[in-house]
Amino acid sequence: RKEVEQDPGPFNVPEGATVAFNCTYSNSASQSFFWYRQDCRKEPKLLMSVYSSGNEDGRFTAQLNRASQYISLLIRDSKLSDSATYLCVVNPGNQFHFGTGTSLTVIP
């Protein structure tokens, strides 16, 4: 079983739509969680950390459910510039485990 599982998509949504990505992880000892964004042929960049209480950054909301070992990312009012691959990242210790990423294309 993979450490981190994500639906690879692709998700094609119109501008202004709300879209949600989900991610599950297998290691219950995981302590830190993140969403990274990766543009085509670029390196991953941190989008946001995910805290137990859930957290919001502008149009982006991340939630963590430790009991279900589940992480989510919600993007409201999608912009064309949100088109990218979104990587779920779980950190059970020294290692950082990345999901395969979910591809998002926002259509005009």
Add this chain to the structure above:
Amino acid sequence: GAGVSQTPSNKVTEKGKYVELRCDPISGHTALYWYRQSLGQGPEFLIYFQGTGAADDSGLPNDRFFAVRPEGSVSTLKIQRTERGDSAVYLCASSHTSGGALGSYNEQFFGPGTRLTVL
């Protein structure tokens, strides 16, 4: 300030050859990670350094792969007897500290990667 840099940006080599990939982390970052990313996949953990020592090398696929960080800054990933299956983008990342800490202190900053092609 300067981010993580990696050289070369592209490397084409022949099967069986030896290659070295270099990573210059952000100054002051003690933690350094190497990943390998194949098309359509997320980055795959290879090795993690805390300072000069390899704290976790469990992700290295076999003994053809080796990495060093002799002075706790620059790191070199070395691949012997390259195989076509080694073709991928090799990413390096650095952070203030290792995993386990909450908050942004263990945010990883990635370099642009080295695209390795083994013919």
